[in-house]
Amino acid sequence: MHPILGIDFGTTNTSAAWFDAHGKLKVAPVTDKSAVLPSVAWFPSADTAKCLVGQAARTQLIDDQKHTVFGAKRFLGRRFNSEYVARHRDRFAFDLVEGADGYTSVLIYGQIISLVEVAGVVVRDIVARAARAAGHPFTHCVMTVPAHASVRQREAVRKAAASAGLTVAAMVNEPTAAALFYANLRSPRQTVLIFDLGGGTFDATVMRVENRVVKVLATGGDAFLGGGNFDELIAETFAQRLESEHGISVRHNRTVMQRLGLAAEFAKIQLSRAEVLDVRVPVVAQKESGGFIDLQHRLTRQEMESIVAPLVERCVGSCDDVLQRAGLTPTDIDELVLVGGQTRMPYIRSRLSHFPRHSSEKDLNPELGVAVGAAILGRNLRRTKSSGLNDVVAMPMSVMLVGGRTLEIIPANTPVPCTKSIALEGLPPWSAPVPLVLFESLDQTAVDREIIGTVHISEEWRTRKDVVPSLELSVGPDFALTAKLVAPGGMQTQLQIVDQRR
Ligand code: AMP
Numbered sequence: 485m486h487p488i489l490g491i492d493f494g495t496t497n498t499s500a501a502w503f504d505a506h507g508k509l510k511v512a513p514v515t516d517k518s519a520v521l522p523s524v525a526w527f528p529s530a531d532t533a534k535c536l537v538g539q540a541a542r543t544q545l546i547d548d549q550k551h552t553v554f555g556a557k558r559f560l561g562r563r564f565n566s567e568y569v570a571r572h573r574d575r576f577a578f579d580l581v582e583g584a585d586g587y588t589s590v591l592i593y594g595q596i597i598s599l600v601e602v603a604g605v606v607v608r609d610i611v612a613r614a615a616r617a618a619g620h621p622f623t624h625c626v627m628t629v630p631a632h633a634s635v636r637q638r639e640a641v642r643k644a645a646a647s648a649g650l651t652v653a654a655m656v657n658e659p660t661a662a663a664l665f666y667a668n669l670r671s672p673r674q675t676v677l678i679f680d681l682g683g684g685t686f687d688a689t690v691m692r693v694e695n696r697v698v699k700v701l702a703t704g705g706d707a708f709l710g711g712g713n714f715d716e717l718i719a720e721t722f723a724q725r726l727e728s729e730h731g732i733s734v735r736h737n738r739t740v741m742q743r744l745g746l747a748a749e750f751a752k753i754q755l756s757r758a759e760v761l762d763v764r765v766p767v768v769a770q771k772e773s774g775g776f777i778d779l780q781h782r783l784t785r786q787e788m789e790s791i792v793a794p795l796v797e798r799c800v801g802s803c804d805d806v807l808q809r810a811g812l813t814p815t816d817i818d819e820l821v822l823v824g825g826q827t828r829m830p831y832i833r834s835r836l837s838h839f840p841r842h843s844s845e846k847d848l849n850p851e852l853g854v855a856v857g858a859a860i861l862g863r864n865l866r867r868t869k870s871s872g873l874n875d876v877v878a879m880p881m882s883v884m885l886v887g888g889r890t891l892e893i894i895p896a897n898t899p900v901p902c903t904k905s906i907a908l909e910g911l912p913p914w915s916a917p918v919p920l921v922l923f924e925s926l927d928q929t930a931v932d933r934e935i936i937g938t939v940h941i942s943e944e945w946r947t948r949k950d951v952v953p954s955l956e957l958s959v960g961p962d963f964a965l966t967a968k969l970v971a972p973g974g975m976q977t978q979l980q981i982v983d984q985r986r
Pocket of ligand 1: 495497681682683710711712753823825826827851
């Protein structure tokens with residue numbers, strides 16, 4: 485039986501790892517020097533079979549922005565009419581549109597292509613690289629997802645793997661995967677805080693590692709915060725510079741803003757090593773006299789740090805919250821484990837100096853730790869059929885009743901698997917089918933709640949005036965969600981969770 489492939493499909497980069505027949509860890513090679521594949525897909529036509537992935541596609545971000553899709557994971561499994569998509573879609577030069585299923589898709593040469601397909605193309609590419617290096621095909625994989633991924637986002641990642649021809653043996657939260665990797669590396673008993681800041685999301689997770697078993701104590705973070713936001717703030721400074729120096733506004737021009745964003749990312753990465761960089765983006769606008777305007781900006785590391793400081797503070801604040809929820813202080817943490825490419829920024833490490841011990845880049849490659857953790861989980865599953873994981877629900881799950889009242893059913897940080905129920909008291913007389921909306925949200929009042937779907941109360945329940953039914957939700961070890969209506973006398977009905985377009 486072939487090994488299970490661990491795949492980290494990231495907002496910015498994708499990587500894969502596995503253990504060969506001799507128990508040796510392998511990573512899918514991408515270039516001679518690198519094992520990370522840029523999560524970028526370029527479509528030279530509407531034919532997805534002709535799509536190019538990785539570095540070759542990345543170079544098209546300059547020449548063919550409309551047909552080069554990057555950061556697709558940000559929108560994967562999100563409804564097109566959601567607050568999130570409305571807020572972020574204008575920052576990308578490719579066209580995001582609504583797919584037939586209501587989820588966000590891209591428009592390529594007039595054809596609507598789902599983001600599940602785009603993600604599938606990237607996953608297929610890394611799997612092919614792994615298979616070539618291993619000398620055999622892979623049929624099963626462990627996929628990683630951000631701790632705050634919603635039920636629908638998890639489902640979309642599963643479908644993307646399926647479209648690449650793989651069966652998903654397990655899904656694991658990215659910080660948990662990083663901890664698994666870490667647990668294999670270090671002494672048997674530790675309390676660790678995983679600080680995972682990638683291209684699109686931030687997760688902070690406190691875990692207890694004991695004899696290679698990982699128990700999540702608390703998790704938190706920000707699904708809207710990642711390296712891409714750092715780039716946006718720096719690009720905004722460039723736009724301001726153009727405005728003050730040349731009196732032109734480029735903010736409405738998505739093509740120019742994307743180029744400024746790419747220059748910002750390049751500068752940000754360079755300034756992790758250098759102290760100062762001369763940024764130049766040629767031909768961002770035309771002068772009335774006919775000549776061209778270039779952006780020229782000398783950016784120092786110090787200036788960049790002051791630009792991104794508010795974002796770093798948000799990360800540090802989230803860490804404090806998570807620690808507080810676990811009843812711990814920084815000195816209780818044996819090691820702060822830094823995961824995600826954005827943690828390579830020296831300023832982030834220095835801002836976290838109140839944690840006595842940090843993981844070093846030598847031990848833990850911030851970009852590969854998650855894929856390797858997924859491979860370890862794959863190996864555990866092959867050997868013992870059990871994952872050795874104790875994860876928690878990151879996003880509370882709630883129900884919205886007719887009239888808009890909301891009730892929380894599963895609170896944040898509930899260990900999985902779990903089953904929780906809530907009595908549906910005080911409902912209006914049920915004379916017609918009653919739809920109840922299930923949703924996930926860190927903040928009950930937030931507009932950006934993620935709708936899971938709707939359950940409908942059937943006739944037999946509506947006509948029973950003598951019982952108060954409870955709505956029961958169960959989250960499986962793999963975060964699969966099921967719903968039931970139960971009554972004290974033992975009557976119960978499995979409910980179908982309908983994924984409605986609106
Ligand atoms: P990941 O999703 O883990 O691959 O992280 C990608 C993010 O890390 C992107 O926003 C990159 O710009 C950022 N990144 C990668 N390398 C560096 C670096 N050396 N310094 C700062 N940020 C980096």
